[in-house]
Amino acid sequence: MKNLFDIMSQIRRIAWVGGACVVLFGAGLCAAQPIDIFAAASMKPALDAIALKYARETGQALRLSYAASSVLARQIDQGAPADVFVSASSDWMRYVHDAGVLSQPACMIASNRLVLASGTPAAVTLDLDDIMTRLQGGRLAVPLISSVPLGIYAAQALTTLGLLQGLRPHLAQQDNARASLISVLRQESPLGLLYASDVRSVPGVFVVADIVAETHDPVRYLAASVTARGEAVVAYLAGPKGREVFVAYGFLAP
Incomplete structure (x- = not known):
């Protein structure tokens, strides 16, 4: 039955x-x-x-x-x-x-693994001042940190790195990982927290900093x-x- x-x-x-x-x-x-x-x-x-x-x-x-x-x-x-x-x-x-x-x-x-990515290839230090300088008043693309897996992983990493509090007002939270990738590709966002696989699949998006795997749950x-x-x-x-x-x-x- x-x-x-x-x-x-x-x-x-x-x-x-x-x-x-x-x-x-x-x-x-x-x-x-x-x-x-x-x-x-x-x-x-x-x-x-x-x-x-x-x-x-x-x-x-x-x-x-x-x-x-x-x-x-x-x-x-x-x-x-x-x-x-x-x-x-x-x-x-x-x-x-x-x-x-x-x-x-x-x-x-x-x-998968997480990376900090940009539409321009210059490296970024995972430091609040350096990230803010690179943003130049723009926002950091990331999926919804309350529910979307990439957003949750990204929030965990930023918390571990001591960056979430300072960056929270500067996050552009989007519906899914693909939307964040497109935002970086179009340079609507100067930086984005993305999956390494997404960056690899799209020419014109560059890894500017690697996110240490131990800063977040396994993807x-x-x-x-x-x-x-x-x-x-x-x-x-x-x-x-x-x-x-x-x-x-x-x-x-x-």
Whole structure:
């Protein structure tokens, strides 16, 4: 007998996709539906590449939706039709696990590190005066420090370095890691606290200071299947083929 979590998950999922599924059944296309992956925004370059590779090898299309892990976790809990969840935070993966909507436990697929980045390559000392001089009245790009994984990691690092109090009024807090990267790329923000993988994937953004890993919690990416359809995809992400792509795009091995 299915437990209460399974039943509630199915009810939420049916409520979310009911209207669309009628159209798909009417057209006889439900069986060919792409597998839906809800993924942390910082995974976009690597997962876009993996989706192309996976489709070539298996004939199965992947449909990717990117946002902050916090946003995606809440959507999945509310019944959004995800088959796979990829999170940049173990806390938000735990949130989905505790909601009882996963078909299998999560596994770690990659890790990352933090850097201070800029649209100009001149190095910056992790000192309040030097950072303020570089900002020149502008703001430091960082995702929301209360909920977005990169923002949380960044706040931990700034606190450890004794910089958060002085920099808090000068933070430009944004919806996700990708938004902060674009802000630095466009030089709307003179500096940003970003993932090293994001900087590597975008020409025109430079690492100007490395953030010591011990200043914040480990940056770990986890993947889990929400439905049985997603289980093979999670195995692919966690396997050697997925790992090869993640490393090529600047992520660290699990």
